[in-house]
Amino acid sequence: xxxxxxxxxxxxxxxxxxxxxxxxxxxxxxxxxxxxxxxxxxxxxxxxxxxxxxxxxxxxxxxxxxxxxxxxxxxxxxxxxxxxxxxxxxxxxxxxxxxxxxxxxxxxxxxxxxxxxxxxxxxxxxxxxxxxxxxxxxxxxxxxxxxxxxxxxxxxxxxxxxxxxxxxxxxxxxxxxxxxxxxxxxxxxxxxxxxxxxxxxxxxxxxxxxxxxxxxxxxxxxxxxxxxxxxxxxxxxxxxxxxxxxxxxxxxxxxxx
Amino acid sequence: xxxxxxxxxxxxxxxxxxxxxxxxxxxxxxxxxxxxxxxxxxxxxxxxxxxxxxxxxxxxxxxxxxxxxxxxxxxxxxxxxxxxxxxxxxxxxxxxxxxxxxxxxxxxxxxxxxxxxxxxxxxxxxxxxxxxxxxxxxxxxxxxxxxxxxxxxxxxxxxxxxxxxxxxxxxxxxxxxxxxxxxxxxxxxxxxxxxxxxxxxxxxxxxxxxxxxxxxxxxxxxxxxxxxxxxxxxxxxxxxxxxxxxxxxxxxxxxxxxxxxxxxxxxxxxxxxxxxxxxxxxxxxxxxxxxxxxxx
Numbered sequence: 308x309x310x311x312x313x314x315x316x317x318x319x320x321x322x323x324x325x326x327x328x329x330x331x332x333x334x335x336x337x338x339x340x341x342x343x344x345x346x347x348x349x350x351x352x353x354x355x356x357x358x359x360x361x362x363x364x365x366x367x368x369x370x371x372x373x374x375x376x377x378x379x380x381x382x383x384x385x386x387x388x389x390x391x392x393x394x395x396x397x398x399x400x401x402x403x404x405x406x407x408x409x410x411x412x413x414x415x416x417x418x419x420x421x422x423x424x425x426x427x428x429x430x431x432x433x434x435x436x437x438x439x440x441x442x443x444x445x446x447x448x449x450x451x452x453x454x455x456x457x458x459x460x461x462x463x464x465x466x467x468x469x470x471x472x473x474x475x476x477x478x479x480x481x482x483x484x485x486x487x488x489x490x491x492x493x494x495x496x497x498x499x500x501x502x503x504x505x506x507x508x509x510x511x512x513x514x515x516x517x518x519x520x521x522x523x524x525x526x527x528x529x530x531x532x533x534x535x536x537x538x539x540x541x542x543x544x545x546x547x548x549x550x551x552x553x554x555x556x557x558x559x560x561x562x563x564x
Numbered sequence: 565x566x567x568x569x570x571x572x573x574x575x576x577x578x579x580x581x582x583x584x585x586x587x588x589x590x591x592x593x594x595x596x597x598x599x600x601x602x603x604x605x606x607x608x609x610x611x612x613x614x615x616x617x618x619x620x621x622x623x624x625x626x627x628x629x630x631x632x633x634x635x636x637x638x639x640x641x642x643x644x645x646x647x648x649x650x651x652x653x654x655x656x657x658x659x660x661x662x663x664x665x666x667x668x669x670x671x672x673x674x675x676x677x678x679x680x681x682x683x684x685x686x687x688x689x690x691x692x693x694x695x696x697x698x699x700x701x702x703x704x705x706x707x708x709x710x711x712x713x714x715x716x717x718x719x720x721x722x723x724x725x726x727x728x729x730x731x732x733x734x735x736x737x738x739x740x741x742x743x744x745x746x747x748x749x750x751x752x753x754x755x756x757x758x759x760x761x762x763x764x765x766x767x768x769x770x771x772x773x774x775x776x777x778x779x780x781x782x783x784x785x786x787x788x789x790x791x792x793x794x795x796x797x798x799x800x801x802x803x804x805x806x807x808x809x810x811x812x813x814x815x816x817x818x819x820x821x822x823x824x825x826x827x828x829x830x831x832x833x834x835x836x837x838x839x840x841x842x843x844x845x846x847x848x849x850x851x852x853x854x855x856x857x858x859x860x
Contacts, residue, residue, distance in 0.1 A: 372759060389759055396756035399855040400774045410760040413770065433588045443856020446595030461760060479591060485584040536580055 323385060325350040325465055325497040326371055331380035333366050340366045342522035343380070350385070350464070353491055353498045355508035355515045357551065359559045363523030364501040368467045371499065388465035391458045393473045395450035397442040403429060403453045404438040410461040428456040431490060448479035452486070459490070466491075468500045472507070481539060484510055488536060505555060506548045510539045515551060519558050527554055639824045648828040660808040661832070664799065667723070667809070671730030672791045679735040679787060680780070683742025684768065697743070700736045708733035708794035712801050726798040733794035734787040741783010745776025778851055785844040792837060 326348040333341040340363040348354050356364050369375040370382050372390040389410075397406045407428050411421035429435045432452035442450055451471060458466060472480045488511065491498055502508050508515045509531055516528045529551060533543035621641045628640040651657040686692045686700065711729045719725035749772050757771035773780070799811020810833055817826035 374755060374758060390755075392752065392756070394752060396752045398753065398756075398771065398774065400777065400851075409770065413761040413766055433585055434592070437592070441854060441856060446592070449592060449595060457760065478587075482584055482588050482591070485580070486588070489581060 322350060324348055324383075325352070325385045326388070326499065327381075327383040328367075328371075329381050329383075331367075331370065331377045331382060333363065333370065333375075334378045339522040341370075341377075342524050344523065344525060346516065346525065348465075348497055348499060350497055351495050353500065353511060353513045355500045355502060355512035356518055357501075357503060357505055357508045357515060357555065358518035358523065359503065359520045359555065359562075363520075364518060365469050367518075367523065368469050368499065368501060371465070372467055384465060386465060387461065387463035388467055389458050389461045389463040390467045390469065391454055391471045393470045395442065395447075395454040397450055397453055397457070399442050402439050402441055403434060403445065406442070406453055407456045407460050409457060414461075425456070425460060428459050429453070431459070432456045432486060446479075448475050448483060451475065451483065455487070455490070459494070464495075465497045465499070468498065470502055471500075473502070473504075480507070484539065485536065487511065492535075505551045506539055506544060509533075509544045509548045509551065510537055515547075517551060517554055517558065520562060526558055637823055639827065643824050644827045644831070647824045648831060651825075651828055656808055657813075660810050660813055661836075663807055664795065664810040665836070667726060667730070667799075668792055668795050671727050671795065672734060672788055674727070675731050675734035675787055675791060676738055676784060678731065679738025679783070680742055682735065683739035683746075683780075683783070684773075686739060687743045687746035688768070693743075700739050700743075703732065704736040704740060704790075708790065709797045709801075712798065715798075716802065721802045721804055723804065725802050726795065729794045729798050730791045733790035737790050738783045738787035741780050741786065742776065745779030745783070746772055748779065749775040778848070778855075778857075781844070781848050781851060785841070785848070788840060788844065789837075792840070796833065 324347040326346070328344050328346040331341055331344040332339070344367065346354075356367065358364055366375070368390055370377050371384060372388050373382075373384075374390070397403075398409065401409070404422065404425050408421045408425035411424060416424070426435060426438060429438050432455055434449060434452055434456070437445060437449065437453075442453070445453065455471070472483055475483065484507070487498075490496070498511075500508070500511060505515075512531050514528055514530055517526045518524065519526045529547060531547060533541060533547070537544055625640050625642075628635065628638055632638070682700075686697055708729050711732050712725070715725040715728045719728060753771055753775050754767070757767050762770055796811050796814075799809045800815055803812050803815065810829060814826060814829050817823070817829060
């Protein structure tokens with residue numbers, strides 16, 4: 308392994324967190340989705356949340372992005388947080404370029420400025436020559452990259468990703484891991500990445516947080532010290548994935564009893 | 565270990581990045597969709613219609629040949645088409661078409677503005693929806709001709725009477741198109757829009773209404789159909805002096821018992837209806853094609 312170069316600066320405890328959840332509880336009627344979540348995410352940190360179905364991962368992201376409000380507890384975000392979904396959720400009536408330019412249009416950026424900025428963002432996801440294509444003319448992986456570029460167009464420092472690569476084939480997913488990692492590193496983003504693919508979490512994260520199901524609580528967390536850029540098949544990634552999977556299985560089995 | 569976060573370059577990562585980019589490009593070029601060829605589309609769309617029209621004329625001629633009615637009551641396609649050709653050379657015929665079409669288009673344009681505004685307001689407001697949502701649907705089921713006696717009493721035999729009934733006929737369909745369209749906008753797109761910073765009116769302008777456009781278009785199309793029917797019904801009832809129109813000519817042809825002329829006028833009305841429908845169909849196809857919704 309040559310010198311690692313994409314390592315984010317080690318988070319220091321003195322810096323104010325980019326995202327702080329304190330005693331966050333979320334109830335939907337009688338169902339307790341999240342129970343007493345405490346979580347700090349440092350600026351520039353890449354945190355992956357893993358857990359089985361029903362652990363409230365998506366609920367948590369909705370709270371951080373302010374699409375929803377906690378029942379009790381506080382959610383603090385330094386600046387804006389934008390969300391990326393499992394589906395690209397592109398606007399089918401707009402070209403890739405206009406989709407990427409939309410957040411800037413909503414922010415009142417004038418046309419020529421936002422269009423050249425959108426082209427640069429498409430360039431960052433290697434899709435500049437597809438700027439005039441409409442979503443239906445693009446593959447699933449390309450759409451997800453356009454969605455990433457569009458999310459970056461909000462210029463929010465915090466990026467929330469809800470299983471963004473869950474619907475993609477393995478090869479495309481591996482490539483997008485590399486893309487996302489380099490975009491995260493060069494732009495100094497803070498990322499909260501939800502997945503139920505433990506290997507993916509270890510491949511990408513500085514830290515992996517395991518949530519329990521019904522209600523969602525923080526069970527355990529692991530720092531990932533393997534050097535970047537990693538590959539999903541790296542032995543260090545596999546070893547830690549194994550340990551996390553064991554904990555996840557134990558958590559799932561608890562529900563079977 | 566050398567850690568370089570500021571420039572992000574070293575031979576290791578640079579080659580890794582270019583390798584990743586090369587693979588992405590490869591996948592992209594494999595994935596990129598090919599545009600469907602056009603070309604013969606027009607003929608393929610036209611010939612079934614022409615064949616159907618031919619068959620209809622043939623069936624009509626068959627009924628005439630059967631001797632079911634004397635030919636002065638039910639003329640065949642030959643004399644009727646000849647009459648149509650003759651009418652096409654008279655300025656009165658075109659004046660009448662002009663007046664009827666102008667009424668139709670003006671009425672439809674006003675209906676569209678009122679209907680779209682009403683639709684947006686009702687779709688947005690829960691109170692208004694429960695108050696008048698079902699009334700809009702109810703109005704749609706009411707035959708517009710039932711409004712004419714009232715319209716004539718309120719506005720006498722005037723343009724306003726006709727316009728009033730066109731509006732009553734078309735506005736509910738157009739408003740309903742908007743309401744249905746807004747109801748069926750995928751929740752994910754609305755969440756995506758809000759997440760990108762769209763709130764209130766901006767959310768409507770940039771996300772909800774564009775997403776509802778196919779349904780809005782079909783509401784407009786239906787609104788035109790209602791407007792056109794109301795208009796012709798109105799022209800049969802409301803004859804205004806010195807204002808020749810297709811409806812007035814139709815009434816005259818009945819009074820003169822001139823069925824050849826009457827059927828020629830009916831064909832004219834049918835052709836106008838089909839032509840306007842074709843415009844709506846083309847708009848609808850355009851919208852669907854842009855969004856990648858298959859049309860056959």
